[in-house]
Amino acid sequence: MTTYPGVLLKSSSLFAKKELGQNFLADPQAAAMIVQRAGIKKEDTVLEIGPGLGALTVHIARQAHKVYAVEKDTRLIPLITGELEQEGVDNVTLINKDIFKVDIRQLAGDGKLLVIGNLPYNISSQVLFQLVENRDVVPRAILMFQKELAQRIVAPPGGRDYGRLSVVMQYCSRVSTVTDVGGQLFFPKPEVESRVVAVDFFDTIQFPQDQEKYLFRVVKAAFSKRRKTLRNSLAGAELGINTTQAAQALEGAGIDPVRRAETLTVEEFIALFKVCRDSFI
């Protein structure tokens, strides 16, 4: 069993850094349960984002063939190294780096990576976009988020939770809830509840990468001014089109130009993207 985070930090006169989202999982049973539900196979290579003090890492290492654990906070490296040694774990490669500076495709080599992470709130969406870009080598990710973010990912059209992240994630993956984790199981205790989700990316990638980037720009432009009509929100710098062109594209896709972005289904976004692609690039 790994050492209680508060005790471990204190032993090195360290404190949890809020700006790095450091709320460490302090309940070994919850850690074991999350990893068990991740469905790791013994031949799997796992990329863990933000191992912290190793609460999940030890369990992952026992089930996987190999683990790459990417941790930004240099202060924690000696502590997690000690924990892994104490647990007799020797198949973890610690990488002291910012995850956004890691080339995931290169790390995967000729194989695939299963990604696991208890993610800080302030980088959660960005990590998701990074995984979407690399999904040809990351078929599955098990991620812990603030519950509110997890809800945004799966939100249906029509409500306030539905946004760019919902459209992008629903376009390329199926997201299911693994379990909820109460704030009392972390040190320090966060103010919010967490949810673990499984992201299973679809096998088929519908569009070439450059076109997909354009699709995501269409979605970004649409949500850039949420309260405006689509005719107005689509016009502007992101796509380099004016309101007349925007209205024509919307009509071409069978979408009323006075609707708002949050009412469009993923299929309607794809229809709109196709018209924009054929007309403007």
Ligand SMILES: C[S@@+](CC[C@H](N)C(=O)[O-])C[C@H]1O[C@@H](n2cnc3c(N)ncnc32)[C@H](O)[C@@H]1O
């Ligand atoms: C919520 S804590 C989770 C720690 C551990 N996995 C656990 O469950 O107890 C998030 C971890 O991500 C690390 N982190 C924050 N930003 C990061 C980044 N950009 N790249 C890599 N690690 C990061 C933090 O230092 C911290 O260790």
